Amino acid sequence: xxxxxxxxxxxxxxxxxxxxxxxxxxxxxxxxxxxxxxxxxxxxxxxxxxxxxxxxxxxxxxxxxxxxxxxxxxxxxxxxxxxxxxxxxxxxxxxxxxxxxxxxxxxxxxxxxxxxxxxxxxxxxxxxxxxxxxxxxxxxxxxxxxxxxxxxxxxxxxxxxxxxxxxxxxxxxxxxxxxxxxxxxxxxxxxxxxxxxxxxxxxxxxxxxxxxxxxxxxxxxxxxxxxxxxxxxxxxxxxxxxxxxxxx
Amino acid sequence: xxxxxxxxxxxxxxxxxxxxxxxxxxxxxxxxxxxxxxxxxxxxxxxxxxxxxxxxxxxxxxxxxxxxxxxxxxxxxxxxxxxxxxxxxxxxxxxxxxxxxxxxxxxxxxxxxxxxxxxxxxxxxxxxxxxxxxxxxxxxxxxxxxxxxxxxxxxxxxxxxxxxxxxxxxxxxxxxxxxxxxxxxxxxxxxxxxxxxxxxxxxxxxxxxxxxxxxxxxxxxxxxxxxxxxxxxxxxxxxxxxxxxxxxxxxxxxxxxxxxxxxxxxxxxxxxxxxxxxxxxxxxxxxxxxxxxxxxxxxxxxxxxxxxxxxxxxxxxxxxxxxxxxxxxxxxxxxxxxxxxxxxxxxxxxxxxxxxxxxxxxxxxxxxxxxxxxxxxxxxxxxxxxxxxxxxxxxxxxxxxxxxxxxxxxxxxxxxxxxxxxxxxxxxxxxxxxxxxxxxxxxxxxxxxxxxxxxxxxxxxxxxxxxxxxxxxxxxxxxxxxxxxxxxxxxxxxxxxxxxxxxxxxxxxxxxxxxxxxxxxxxxxxxxxxxxxxxxxxxxxxxxxxxxxxxxxxxxxxxxxxxxxxxxxxxxxxxxxxxxxx
Numbered sequence: 001x002x003x004x005x006x007x008x009x010x011x012x013x014x015x016x017x018x019x020x021x022x023x024x025x026x027x028x029x030x031x032x033x034x035x036x037x038x039x040x041x042x043x044x045x046x047x048x049x050x051x052x053x054x055x056x057x058x059x060x061x062x063x064x065x066x067x068x069x070x071x072x073x074x075x076x077x078x079x080x081x082x083x084x085x086x087x088x089x090x091x092x093x094x095x096x097x098x099x100x101x102x103x104x105x106x107x108x109x110x111x112x113x114x115x116x117x118x119x120x121x122x123x124x125x126x127x128x129x130x131x132x133x134x135x136x137x138x139x140x141x142x143x144x145x146x147x148x149x150x151x152x153x154x155x156x157x158x159x160x161x162x163x164x165x166x167x168x169x170x171x172x173x174x175x176x177x178x179x180x181x182x183x184x185x186x187x188x189x190x191x192x193x194x195x196x197x198x199x200x201x202x203x204x205x206x207x208x209x210x211x212x213x214x215x216x217x218x219x220x221x222x223x224x225x226x227x228x229x230x231x232x233x234x235x236x237x238x239x240x241x242x243x244x245x246x247x248x
Numbered sequence: 249x250x251x252x253x254x255x256x257x258x259x260x261x262x263x264x265x266x267x268x269x270x271x272x273x274x275x276x277x278x279x280x281x282x283x284x285x286x287x288x289x290x291x292x293x294x295x296x297x298x299x300x301x302x303x304x305x306x307x308x309x310x311x312x313x314x315x316x317x318x319x320x321x322x323x324x325x326x327x328x329x330x331x332x333x334x335x336x337x338x339x340x341x342x343x344x345x346x347x348x349x350x351x352x353x354x355x356x357x358x359x360x361x362x363x364x365x366x367x368x369x370x371x372x373x374x375x376x377x378x379x380x381x382x383x384x385x386x387x388x389x390x391x392x393x394x395x396x397x398x399x400x401x402x403x404x405x406x407x408x409x410x411x412x413x414x415x416x417x418x419x420x421x422x423x424x425x426x427x428x429x430x431x432x433x434x435x436x437x438x439x440x441x442x443x444x445x446x447x448x449x450x451x452x453x454x455x456x457x458x459x460x461x462x463x464x465x466x467x468x469x470x471x472x473x474x475x476x477x478x479x480x481x482x483x484x485x486x487x488x489x490x491x492x493x494x495x496x497x498x499x500x501x502x503x504x505x506x507x508x509x510x511x512x513x514x515x516x517x518x519x520x521x522x523x524x525x526x527x528x529x530x531x532x533x534x535x536x537x538x539x540x541x542x543x544x545x546x547x548x549x550x551x552x553x554x555x556x557x558x559x560x561x562x563x564x565x566x567x568x569x570x571x572x573x574x575x576x577x578x579x580x581x582x583x584x585x586x587x588x589x590x591x592x593x594x595x596x597x598x599x600x601x602x603x604x605x606x607x608x609x610x611x612x613x614x615x616x617x618x619x620x621x622x623x624x625x626x627x628x629x630x631x632x633x634x635x636x637x638x639x640x641x642x643x644x645x646x647x648x649x650x651x652x653x654x655x656x657x658x659x660x661x662x663x664x665x666x667x668x669x670x671x672x673x674x675x676x677x678x679x680x681x682x683x684x685x686x687x688x689x690x691x692x693x694x695x696x697x698x699x700x701x702x703x704x705x706x707x708x709x710x711x712x713x714x715x716x717x718x719x720x721x722x723x724x725x726x727x728x729x730x731x732x733x734x735x736x737x738x739x740x741x742x743x744x745x746x747x748x749x750x751x752x753x754x755x756x757x758x759x760x761x762x763x764x765x766x767x768x769x770x771x772x773x774x775x776x777x778x779x780x781x782x783x784x785x786x787x788x789x790x791x792x793x794x795x796x797x798x799x800x801x802x803x804x805x806x807x808x809x810x811x812x813x814x815x816x817x818x819x820x821x822x823x824x825x826x827x828x829x830x
Contacts, residue, residue: 047582049768064582069584093732097730130734170286172577173293173724174722175723175724182286185275
């Protein structure tokens with residue numbers, strides 16, 4: 001079958017962007033170097049669209065860029081004050097829903113959630129903090145699960161199933177009681193087959209899943225977001241590689 | 249697939265037997281069904297009728313709906329029973345005899361305050377009955393020795409129209425279908441302009457056509473009998489009285505799209521209808537109207553299984569319903585792809601409402617002209633309304649589309665209406681200036697809920713109840729709905745307790761718009777409707793509760809220090825702020 005990919009374009013803000021069949025709006029945007037804020041999306045992993053930060057307006061309709069197929073002629077608004085204001089409010093919601101104490105979190109400086117807050121100009125949580133009581137799972141010798149910081153993005157769930165070929169995590173419960181659970185009879189991480197080299201152990205965009213004993217390997221000032229901004233394309237490689245070098 | 253092997257059914261049996269589902273049971277069930285233990289655990293945690301700690305021998309769930317809820321009669325019956333039985337709400341009594349809690353609308357809105365006791369509806373509850381119930385529970389009387397009238401669910405039909413006036417014998421629709429043929433039948437459904445009765449109003453004919461054309465290894469028909477919108481109970485009556493026409497509608501759809509298997513997804517609150525529905529299916533198999541060689545036609549094969557839910561409003565959303573059919577938590581899928589191409593087990597699937605399928609049976613039999621003669625050009629046919637709240641005759645009314653709200657109010661004896669909530673908490677809150685409007689997809693759409701509030705009602709209390717409902721029912725998948733519905737409820741809490749300032753109304757507006765626009769599915773898109781409608785049409789209901797200040801704290805500082813006082817064991821005068829200090 002002959003196709004002419006160059007004939008297919010979408011327009012994001014003022015840019016014409018080519019896409020090929022099967023790409024989502026997010027795929028096409030990232031390939032063209034256009035940043036759409038996102039937390040629960042990771043290239044190569046099936047998108048789910050739960051954080052809603054990547055919501056763009058497609059011909060006036062709000063859609064998540066990570067799950068919406070690109071289609072020729074779409075006129076998409078992305079970097080607009082209204083959308084960025086909504087993204088900021090959603091980020092604030094993620095902060096106040098959990099217990100995110102950046103100064104005492106070893107992920108600080110390497111944390112996409114924190115970097116997103118800076119990117120969107122978030123200066124405070126705005127909404128009333130919910131102070132949930134959540135269980136910490138320190139059972140595993142090398143991997144820590146601190147649910148206080150989990151934003152239910154499910155990246156670890158998907159990475160474990162799709163990339164690691166395991167099924168270590170799941171989300172259970174409803175509404176604000178939703179929580180990250182471990183797929184073992186005991187419910188404890190120590191009884192799972194997760195390993196520090198698994199993508200699931202490294203993909204967490206907050207400090208909920210951490211590799212033990214490497215938290216302060218990179219000093220403040222030399223951490224990922226001391227040197228990069230979250231709107232740089234392709235940072236995912238650095239998250240993973242950075243985490244790997246920490247572990248060596 | 250055999251009914252009793254479905255995960256939800258196995259868990260229901262365990263819940264009935266042990267009054268909870270233990271961690272050991274979860275692991276056993278996972279092994280038995282070859283499912284990940286995390287999936288079984290997630291399902292147990294998701295559905296409200298599964299518990300991880302033991303309920304009482306008598307487990308009582310009061311509806312908290314504005315029409316059939318525990319406060320609908322004026323007294324707080326939930327508190328009253330908990331006092332009589334000395335049991336804390338939401339906790340099982342130490343002797344494990346009884347546990348009491350609340351649940352979302354159980355569809356008994358034409359029966360006054362109602363509850364589920366061990367899953368069975370008990371209606372027309374009042375203070376006197378609470379007294380008697382407490383005595384029966386303390387005396388350990390089994391439910392079958394309780395007065396049977398208490399469990400009598402009656403169908404109050406006050407107005408019959410196009411559908412309820414017609415009588416069909418089992419098989420009439422199917423014979424007409426065979427005469428018309430596959431394409432002829434579909435043409436008739438398309439020409440009838442029948443639209444989905446669940447509320448969204450998608451063209452039924454187009455849905456069937458799209459599904460028919462979709463490639464797949466198998467096609468499926470699913471009846472959405474998860475009637476969860478508070479204030480709706482018309483499907484309860486239809487399932488009781490018109491189950492044959494329903495099964496026939498499913499069979500007609502199956503014939504059109506090429507399906508051999510169908511499912512009725514019945515809400516857990518209607519489990520008491522299960523024996524009746526199973527008997528209907530058995531009877532139809534005996535008559536040759538289900539199974540193989542339907543009506544003697546070789547190759548015409550279709551059968552129906554029933555899957556019973558376990559307390560989750562979100563499963564009324566079609567893709568969440570399919571997830572639930574697939575033995576998972578009811579999390580709505582990302583769409584596209586839509587169920588017509590990727591539904592149950594990833595195969596093309598039609599999901600239709602109970603009323604839609606029954607209408608399809610009648611259209612197959614009587615033709616599209618019979619149907620389009622009633623209603624408006626854009627909303628053909630009739631609509632069954634479940635009318636409840638402040639009126640003389642709560643019950644089921646069938647109206648042609650296009651009927652005005654005013655006419656409905658007059659006919660059901662609501663002469664003092666301040667507001668009407670059409671379409672349930674997810675619908676539209678209307679004030680008197682809108683009573684001239686029509687029930688129609690192009691004007692005021694509804695899945696059937698029609699709740700009336702008279703002048704004595706406090707609108708803010710109603711809106712607060714709706715907000716509480718959505719916060720409880722949000723599936724938790726997406727940020728705006730999971731967090732936003734809680735923030736909306738808390739924002740209303742603050743105003744209700746007199747701590748709200750002008751700024752809090754603006755904040756409610758802002759969060760409401762965010763939840764409506766950015767949520768993943770229909771639940772989130774509609775969860776803030778009543779708040780937005782309320783702010784627009786009933787601002788005084790909010791304003792009269794506000795403090796004089798532009799901004800106030802969400803909490804009372806002195807009260808908030810109580811935990812610190814307890815922890816530090818300092819409870820003297822110096823550890824208290826002076827009252828009235830701002």
